[in-house]
Amino acid sequence: MSQPPGQHLDFRELVERGEPRQIAKRVRLDRGFYLMCMAITMIAVIALLVLLGSILINGIPGLSWSFVTNFTSRDPGKAGILAPLAGSIWISAICAVVALPVGVATALYLEEFAARNRFTNLLRLNISNLAGVPSIVYGILGLTLFVRMFGLAGTTQDPALEIGGETYAMYYDVTGEPLRVPVENRSVTPTLETGTIAYMQRVLDGPDGELIFTDHWEPIPLTIVEDSANAPLANGVIPAVDAGLPVDYEVEKPWYYVQFPFGQTVLAGGLTLMLVVLPIVIISSQEAIRSVPGSLRSGSFAMGATRLQTVSRVTLPASIPMIMTGAILAMSRAIGEAAPILVLGVALFITDVPQTLMDPFTVLPMQIYNWSARFQPEFRALAASGIIVLLFVLLAFNAIAITIRQRFSRPLQ
Amino acid sequence: MSEAAPTDMNEVRGRGRPKSRVLQASWDVFARTALLGCACFSILITALIIGILAYETSRFLAEVSVVDFLTGLEWNPLLGEEKHFGIWPLIAGTLLVTLVAAIFALPIGLVTAIFLSEYAPARLRSVLKPVLEVLAGIPTVVYGFFAVIVITPSLQWLGKLVSGEAVFGPYSAASAGIAVGIMILPIVTSLSEDAIRAVPKGLRDGAYALGSTRFDASAKVVVPAALSGIMASYLLAITRAVGETMIVALAAGGLAQLTILPWEQVQTMTAYMVQIFLGDAPATGVEFKSSFAVAGILFLMTFLLTFTGYRILARFREEYE
Structure with a gap:
């Protein structure tokens, strides 16, 4: 100036x-x-x-390696943040994989293909409005659309359609060992008789005398006894009173397992966050595409290229660094969102890292919220440690964004 | 390209390049249609939001009368013998938190924007801009934690110092409002600064030529010229404050009451939804359905705010472009 x-x-x-x-x-x-x-x-x-x-x-005092590698616990001294950390990474990956192509395609359409008419104006207005919708409202959309699928396809506990999973009914025998009986789906109650084959988890003796539960399940014939008081204490013996309804159902999920509706799973969470960040991705991609000088496009057209050729070989490559920067910033927004995930009704107490798209999950901001909402200072200290981990993840994201911007942005003039 | 440039059109064809203009043109149409499909997805999202909220609200209004819902002054769906579903305490709570946030953030944001664009030396700017960017990137749950652990105790201390009594409890509208204010500060600042920077340099030069000081130029020429953009930035920031969830869920409290006293605890619309979805109500009950109706009102409010904001913004862009 x-x-x-x-x-x-x-x-x-x-x-x-x-x-x-x-x-x-x-x-x-x-x-x-x-x-x-x-x-x-x-x-x-x-x-x-x-x-x-x-x-x-x-x-800082609560930060340690075990805080990052432990699961959450009711004992603040042992509580860790592994499950939410893994959940956040899963969710933002799914979010990126879906939001990025759809968002960039929408931006390309608006900037390069759209005619100037009322429909295009409506599209633009709609995207601006979507960017202002509170994220908790997207949570409601995600709950209805992904978690429950309008209630049209069974419930989340008893999905109408499952692909690839093996369902087992769980029982406990007199020794307290869990037993699995294969069933068709989660609404079936198997009839247990003496001689029915169930599966029992093989347990090994560890070197220090502790028990190691393996993934191997061995068949064992059941014995149903009427008189539970005098039942012989042996594996596979189930008192008749316990042989009615199973304690629980378990689904062995291969990586390609899918259920409809999705339920409170990683996939539903990722797609819900995709709804939240889509307008942001669209708007930042639009800005990226708009920043490509018109002379580059004119040059391409002058050499006889069609619009598609111009877009795919000139405009898009030139705007990729800026698009990626915007996308990563959108992902860091997604990682920090708690409200939409909270609406989905995800379980707070998760003691497993999600392995498949259909596993339950929680995310870092949810865990931080849960800890912050308690009055005990130990849990608030945990929340602060969790925030440091969250900010560290965000810092990593932003470092990637800056690297991309500096590495790939060439002067265009 | 490493290989030698093709010299012969036959060679080009032999390499599998597009064979005709017709083929290329049809690819163009195909790409255009596919991209249009993606663009329509955003319209589908809006349609689904409106559809779901309208459907669930209508199911809620089948059990609670519209008049009670829209005019009632009492909201206690979870406690007490008789359930009341009057939306006003929730709206008042939302507006109170938003008001505190606006009183905090709007003047500070505008002054910061003026300072950044008209006064600040380049070195100070290079410090302030990243600070604002970092503030903008901090997740809202972190602001909620900040409210609980710093703002609320500070207000409690301050309240005791001034009045001698414990006026602030563990939850208050003021605490949540200040945290929301810090959260929307970068939005006000960056959008207002954009608007101020969009004012043509000629206007400033004119003011200086007439003997203006920087303050005269800023206050009497630049800010009035950028007023529509500043208003739009205010509206968009207020939209964010209205829809903010995690901060109010942590710091504002859980008691829906009609009050304008910032040291009272209030429940906002979003905080009520958090309470319901965290499992305080059975998923089939009227309380659960009420959260969809509350979401419907929230959506309407934010829609009107954003719509007005962008209308103002569009007009102000036309003025100078």
């Missing part, structure tokens, strides 16, 4: 020169406003410093 003349005048000088007092007053006002601006602007800096400071002071 050019130096405005007012800045070089000192008001004392003006007064000495006998300039009208009004000018001196105005210059003094300008100085005063400048100082006030400085002070007010510092509020943002102070807010950030206090925010980060309070988190570091509360969170």
Whole structure:
């Protein structure tokens, strides 16, 4: 900006020169406003410093490697953040895989193909509006659309359609060992008789005398006894009173297992967050595509390229770095979102890393919310440690975004 | 390309390049249609949101009368003998938190934007911009934690210092409002700064030529010229404040009451939804359905705010482009 003349005048000088007092007053006002601006602007800096400071002071003592590798626990001393961390990474990956192609395609259509008509205006207005919809509302959409599928296909506990999974009914025998009986689906109650083949988990003796549960399930014929008080204490013996309804159902899921409706699974969570970030991806991609100089397009057309050729070989490659930067920033928004995931009704107490798209999950912000909402200072300290992990993940994302921007952005002129 | 450039059209054809203009043109049409399909997905999302909210709200209104819902001044679906579904306490709670946030963030945001674009030396700018970007990138649940662990105790201390009594409880609208204010501050600042920067340089030069100080130029020329953009930034920031969930769920409290006292606890629309979806109500009950109706009202409010904001923004873009 050019130096405005007012800045070089000192008001004392003006007064000495006998300039009208009004000018001196105005210059003094300008100085005063400048100082006030400085002070007010510092509020943002102070807010950030206090925010980060309070988190570091509360969170650093609880940070350790075991905090990152442990599952959550009711004992704050043992609680860790592994499941939410893994869940967050799963969710943002799914979110990126779906939101990026759809978002970039929409942006390409709007910037390169769309005619100037009322429909295009409607599209633009709609996207602006979607960007302003509170994320909790997207949670409601995700709950109805993905988790429950409008209630048209069974319930989340008893899905109408399952592909690839093997369902087992769970029982406990008199020794307390879990037994599995294969069934068609989760609404079937098997009839147990003496001689029915069930499966029992093979347990090995560890080197220090502890038990190691293997993934191997061995067949064992059941014995149903009427008199549970005098039942022989042996594997495979089930009192008749316990042989009715199974304790639980378990589904052995290969990686390609899918159920409809999705239920509170990784896939449903990722798709819900995709809804939240899609408008952001579209808007940032539009800006990226718009920043490609028109001369590049004109050059391409002048050499006889069609619109598709121009888009796929000139515009898109030129705007990819900016698109990727925007996409990563959108993903970091997705990683920080708790509200839409909360609406899906995910379980808070997860003690497993999600292995397939159809596994239950939780995410970092949910776990942080859960810990922050408690009054005990131990849990609030855990929340602060969790926030440090979350901010670290975000920092990593932003570092990637900056690297991409610097690595691939070439001057286009 | 590493290989030698083709010299002969036959050679080009032999390599499998597109054979005719017709084929290329049909690919164009295909790509255009596919991209249009993706673009229509966003319209489908809006349609689904409106459809689901309307359907569930109608099921809720089959059990609770519209008049009670829209005019009632009492909201206690979970406690007490008689359930009341009057939306106003929730709206009032939302507006109170938003008001506190707006009082905090809108003036500070505008002044920061003026400072950044008109006054700040380049070095200070290079510090302030990243600070605002970091603030904008912090997840809202972190602000909620900040409210619980720093803002609420500070307000409690301050309240005791001023009045001698414990006016602030563990939850208050003010605590949540200040945290929401810090959250929307970067939005106000960056959008207002865009608007201020879009004011043509000629207007400033004119003001300086007439003997203006920077303050005169900013306050009497630049800000009035950018006013529509600043208003739009305010509206968009307020939209975010209205829809903010995690901060109010942590810091504002869980008691829906009609109050304008910022040290009281309030329940916002979003906080009520959190309470329901975290499992305080059976999934088939009227309480559960009520959360969809609340979401419907919330969607309407944010829709109107965003729509107005973008209308203003579109008009202001036309002025200078």
